[in-house]
Amino acid sequence: xxxxxxxxxxxxxxxxxxxxxxxxxxxxxxxxxxxxxxxxxxxxxxxxxxxxxxxxxxxxxxxxxxxxxxxxxxxxxxxxxxxxxxxxxxxxxxxxxxxxxxxxxxxxxxxxxxxxxxxxxxxxxxxxxxxxxxxxxxxxxxxxxxxxxxxxxxxxxxxxxxxxxxxxxxxxxxxxxxxxxxxxxxxxxxxxxxxxxxxxxxxxxxxxxxxxxxxxxxxxxxxxxxxxxxxxxxxxxxxxxxxxxxxxxxxxxxxxxxxxxxxxxxxxxxxxxxxxxxxxxxxxxxxxxxxxxxxxxxxxxxxxxxxxxxxxxxxx
Amino acid sequence: xxxxxxxxxxxxxxxxxxxxxxxxxxxxxxxxxxxxxxxxxxxxxxxxxxxxxxxxxxxxxxxxxxxxxxxxxxxxxxxxxxxxxxxxxxxxxxxxxxxxxxxxxxxxxxxxxxxxxxxxxxxxxxxxxxxxxxxxxxxxxxxxxxxxxxxxxxxxxxxxxxxxxxxxxxxxxxxxxxxxxxxxxxxxxxxxxxxxxxxxxxxxxxxxxxxxxxxxxxxxxxxxxxxxxxxxxxxxxxxxxxxxxxxxxxxxxxxxxxxxxxxxxxxxxxxxxxxxxxxxxxxxxxxxxxxxxxxxxxxxxxxxxxxxxxxxxxxxxxxxxxxxxxxxxxxxxxxxxxxxxxxxxxxxxxxxxxxxxxxxxxxxxxxxxxxxxxxxxxxxxxxxxxxxxxxxxxxxxxxxxxxxxxxxxxxxxxxxxxxxxxxxxxxxxxxxxxxxxxxxxxxx
Numbered sequence: 001x002x003x004x005x006x007x008x009x010x011x012x013x014x015x016x017x018x019x020x021x022x023x024x025x026x027x028x029x030x031x032x033x034x035x036x037x038x039x040x041x042x043x044x045x046x047x048x049x050x051x052x053x054x055x056x057x058x059x060x061x062x063x064x065x066x067x068x069x070x071x072x073x074x075x076x077x078x079x080x081x082x083x084x085x086x087x088x089x090x091x092x093x094x095x096x097x098x099x100x101x102x103x104x105x106x107x108x109x110x111x112x113x114x115x116x117x118x119x120x121x122x123x124x125x126x127x128x129x130x131x132x133x134x135x136x137x138x139x140x141x142x143x144x145x146x147x148x149x150x151x152x153x154x155x156x157x158x159x160x161x162x163x164x165x166x167x168x169x170x171x172x173x174x175x176x177x178x179x180x181x182x183x184x185x186x187x188x189x190x191x192x193x194x195x196x197x198x199x200x201x202x203x204x205x206x207x208x209x210x211x212x213x214x215x216x217x218x219x220x221x222x223x224x225x226x227x228x229x230x231x232x233x234x235x236x237x238x239x240x241x242x243x244x245x246x247x248x249x250x251x252x253x254x255x256x257x258x259x260x261x262x263x264x265x266x267x268x269x270x271x272x273x274x275x276x277x278x279x280x281x282x283x284x285x286x287x288x289x290x291x292x293x294x295x296x297x298x299x300x301x302x303x304x305x306x307x308x309x310x311x312x313x314x315x316x
Numbered sequence: 317x318x319x320x321x322x323x324x325x326x327x328x329x330x331x332x333x334x335x336x337x338x339x340x341x342x343x344x345x346x347x348x349x350x351x352x353x354x355x356x357x358x359x360x361x362x363x364x365x366x367x368x369x370x371x372x373x374x375x376x377x378x379x380x381x382x383x384x385x386x387x388x389x390x391x392x393x394x395x396x397x398x399x400x401x402x403x404x405x406x407x408x409x410x411x412x413x414x415x416x417x418x419x420x421x422x423x424x425x426x427x428x429x430x431x432x433x434x435x436x437x438x439x440x441x442x443x444x445x446x447x448x449x450x451x452x453x454x455x456x457x458x459x460x461x462x463x464x465x466x467x468x469x470x471x472x473x474x475x476x477x478x479x480x481x482x483x484x485x486x487x488x489x490x491x492x493x494x495x496x497x498x499x500x501x502x503x504x505x506x507x508x509x510x511x512x513x514x515x516x517x518x519x520x521x522x523x524x525x526x527x528x529x530x531x532x533x534x535x536x537x538x539x540x541x542x543x544x545x546x547x548x549x550x551x552x553x554x555x556x557x558x559x560x561x562x563x564x565x566x567x568x569x570x571x572x573x574x575x576x577x578x579x580x581x582x583x584x585x586x587x588x589x590x591x592x593x594x595x596x597x598x599x600x601x602x603x604x605x606x607x608x609x610x611x612x613x614x615x616x617x618x619x620x621x622x623x624x625x626x627x628x629x630x631x632x633x634x635x636x637x638x639x640x641x642x643x644x645x646x647x648x649x650x651x652x653x654x655x656x657x658x659x660x661x662x663x664x665x666x667x668x669x670x671x672x673x674x675x676x677x678x679x680x681x682x683x684x685x686x687x688x689x690x691x692x693x694x695x696x697x698x699x700x701x702x703x704x705x706x707x708x709x710x711x712x713x714x715x716x717x718x719x720x721x722x723x724x725x726x727x728x729x730x731x732x733x734x735x736x737x738x739x740x741x742x743x744x745x746x747x748x749x750x751x752x753x754x755x756x757x758x759x760x
Contacts, residue, residue: 004573006566042558215617216437218659220624223599224400231398255666256616264613271591271613275621278595282558302592308553 009234013037014204014241016177018051018093019126020153028152029124032092034207034286035243039234041284042306049303050281052296053128053289054091055247056081058115062099064252066269067291078115079122086123089293090300094119095128095157095247101141102133109140116148128155128179128287131167138166146170155179155207161192168201179245181209184221186228186240193239206242207287214248215276216256222246223283230284246285248276252292270294278302321349327369329360348373376569378578380519380544382409382446382604383473384494389445391603392579397566403628408602409445410594410618411475412609413585415452416462423449423462424469426609431470435619438658442619446473448585448606449487454479456486463487475499475521475606481508492516497604499581500548501537503529510540521581523548525556527563531575538575546581546604554592557582558600565601579603591618598622634684635661639708643674647715650675650758652743652750653701654722655682655690664747671751673758676713680704687724698728698735705736720758 015035020026032051038044058078060068068075074084078096085091096119098112116129127149132141142156143166157179159167164180171178180196182188189208196206210225212218226244233241251257251272260268273295277288281303290296325345336357338344347353348369355361355369379393389409396402412430414423427447434441447466451459459478466474467490474496478484484498493516500523501509513520520542524530527549534545547564551557561580567573582602584593590607591614597605598621610618635656642665654664656679668675680700682690690696701719705711717738721729723745733740744753 004567006563006570006572040562042555043562047555213659216620216624217662219621220627220629221659223625224398224629227398228400250663253666253670255662255669256620258666258670260613267611268613268616271611271617274591275595275617278592279599279621279625282596282599298591302554302589305554305589305592306558306596308555 007039007234009039011234011236011238011241013230013233013243014238016204016207016243017153018128018155018177020151024153026152027120027124028126030092031126031153035204037230037234037243037284041230041282047307048286049300049307050285051092051287052090052277052299052303053093053095053245053247053287054085054089054293054296055095055097055249055289055291056085057097057099059100059102062097062102064291066252066257066265070266071293079118082119082125083122085293086125090296091125093128093155093287094123094125095130095289097130098132098141098145101131101137106132106134106137109137109144112141113144113148116145120149120152126155127152128157130157135163135166138163139169142167142170143173146174146176149176150174153177157181158209159192159196161188161195164192164196165199168196168199171205172200177205177207179207179209180242181211184211184213184218184225186210186225186232189225189229190232190237190239193242197239203238203242208240208242208244209247210244212246212248212276212280212285214251214254215272215279217250217254219248219276219279223279226280226283226285243286244284245287245289246277246280247289248273248280249289249291251276266292266294270298274298274302278306281306321346324348324369324373327361327365328358331360333360335359372571374577376571376574376577377565378543378545379406380546380579380603382495382497382519385471387445387472388495389473394565394601395569397562397569399625400629403630404626406603407622407626408582408598408605409473410605410607410622411446411448411473412444413448413450413606414462414466415450416455416459417452418462420461420465423465427466427469427472429609430472433615435616437620437623438662440623442623444615444619446475448475448477451476451478451480451483451487454483456480456483459483460486460490463490467491473497475604477606481505481512484509484512488512488516488518492518495519497521497546497581499523501533503533506533506537507540510537510542513542513544514540519544519546521546521548523550525550525552525560527560527567527573527576530564531573534578535575545578547576547578548581548583551582554589554596557593557596561597561601582606590614594618595621599625634658634681635679637679637681637704637708639710639713640665640677640679641674642668642677643672645674645676647713649673649714650720650754651678651710651714651718652676652720653678653680653725655680655685655687655696657682657684657686657690660686660747664750667747667750671754673751673754675754678704678708678710678719687722691725691728696725696728698731701732702736705738720753 013035019028019031060075154176212222328341477499497519499521549560568577582597584607682695729740
């Protein structure tokens with residue numbers, strides 16, 4: 001009998017390119033094209049596995065001790081750390097948080113540029129860069145990032161409704177893409193994308209971050225926000241038809257991880273990142289960010305099976 | 317399309333015989349329209365009327381009760397593909413797996429674990445649901461012995477997995493009347509499996525990798541008289557699972573293929589990908605999930621995920637308003653006021669615990685709204701604070717008269733001071749900064 005068609009979608013998720021190889025004017029060893037989905041996540045004939053971004057920073061005092069202890073000395077050099085994330089941890093993308101800019105009255109913007117350049121030299125992976133936490137220095141920080149990564153098709157983060165101009169300016173000036181974050185609300189996600197459109201950011205340069213509350217701490221809302229965004233996009237809302245990124249930054253500070261026995265804290269952190277990551281991928285996130293190196297291999301193996309082609313092979 | 321109660325009433329015999337248990341045909345019709353009664357309860361309907369009514373009044377996914385007694389659970393009766401449309405109703409049962417080749421002690425210890433282990437989150441005890449016993453030995457006697465061991469340890473819902481009906485028949489001697497699930501009916505054995513299921517009144521899993529075959533097999537089993545079915549689409553990869561499970565759910569809830577209107581069974585007991593299958597089964601429509609005993613970490617993560625997904629996304633989870641203690645606060649410890657949105661509560665609680673400053677959390681009833689929304693909507697007001705201070709006797713708990721309010725409630729600070737007579741300090745907007753705030757600003 002042959003099963004009937006199940007869905008009546010009429011639109012697609014826009015594609016966004018992250019990273020530029022030599023042929024595209026950059027120096028990355030790989031680049032990725034995310035988006036392009038035409039139906040619910042993984043129901044395509046040839047589904048793509050989500051990408052895994054490893055998050056690191058240039059001032060580890062702002063990072064979870066679980067991670068700095070686990071990774072060791074390498075955390076003191078963002079370049080070395082980024083290199084290790086690609087070669088040893090197996091990440092697809094590096095997400096660099098410029099935590100050094102959180103120091104009071106930070107003004108060494110040349111250092112920002114240098115850090116980004118060093119990281120770009122150290123790894124061939126595409127880069128996501130998270131700028132400052134302080135609106136007053138946004139403009140300088142993002143311009144330096146943009147400039148340092150010119151030609152590399154960076155993904156810059158993070159634009160919010162209350163502060164998006166500096167980051168948009170840097171993205172536009174140097175042809176980078178940006179992350180647009182809204183607090184777990186489909187309408188606010190749409191509004192922000194419209195604001196970005198109005199100041200000229202091309203829609204294929206935007207990745208939506210619907211904000212991920214980690215497992216047990218808001219994930220119940222984030223999961224549905226992602227599903228709704230994907231659904232609306234497929235139903236034709238072009239202001240929401242961008243790929244999504246998921247970063248459950250609180251995973252390492254939740255009670256379950258904090259209170260875990262010292263010997264099991266790493267596995268608890270990985271369990272939290274892993275379960276959140278799988279569920280977010282099923283809801284439509286195409287970049288899953290993690291901070292624990294052990295989460296990467298585990299997620300990768302699962303994503304391979306999740307994006308497995310439809311030809312029966314007789315087992316996992 | 318679902319029929320309205322009056323349309324259904326027209327088809328009913330209108331005898332008001334009460335044999336269905338309802339006082340009148342009209343009340344029975346109303347129950348049918350709401351999906352709360354079964355047409356088979358009416359003895360006077362002909363087959364044609366039954367099929368017309370049955371197809372539109374029954375829940376699109378059959379409701380099944382698994383096991384008996386205190387630990388029995390219900391699955392099925394789902395209506396939506398997206399939980400934001402109308403919430404998911406019945407969380408999947410997770411059934412830890414043992415093999416009949418394991419020692420008696422090993423088997424008993426897994427059963428005892430499922431019986432006793434509870435993990436409490438947001439005031440709710442989370443547990444695994446039952447035990448799956450695999451007939452790895454291929455011996456009916458060994459299988460029966462293993463089932464007996466589990467039965468002697470705990471009254472838990474069971475899944476019996478065996479390749480032969482002989483083994484299942486031997487095991488059902490010990491548990492047949494407790495509504496276990498048996499696995500699995502296939503094209504080649506379904507008649508014997510149906511006979512066994514009928515004899516013991518147990519639930520039957522039908523297994524086929526192709527959804528067409530699965531639908532036909534389910535229909536054939538129903539024709540044999542077994543309607544308490546589960547569907548095992550036999551996935552070979554995570555992709556197979558998400559594709560087949562989504563298709564089953566969508567075709568069932570739209571009543572496009574009513575023969576797929578049964579809960580989904582998932583075997584997640586696969587070494588390297590176990591956690592991934594379990595997580596995916598929880599979010600993507602599985603109702604009974606088999607997996608090997610999990611580590612404490614995977615236990616917490618998976619049970620938390622299940623709780624999250626089966627929470628109504630439209631309804632903020634609320635904490636009970638009142639006074640909560642962090643550490644053992646003395647009478648001069650700070651009082652931090654916030655709303656009863658559970659996410660706000662747990663976030664703040666986490667940061668307060670890590671600040672290691674004993675204090676009081678004073679939770680007011682904003683009906684589960686976050687600080688921002690509660691302030692914007694007027695739910696968070698000075699009178700609410702005043703009444704809560706009185707109601708919970710805050711004045712007797714502390715020796716001072718200072719409240720720390722969330723940064724986003726700053727516009728209310730003056731009015732709260734005037735109305736309550738308490739001094740108000742405006743705390744940070746972000747709970748992450750609360751530790752630093754207390755260390756720097758809290759001085760008596």
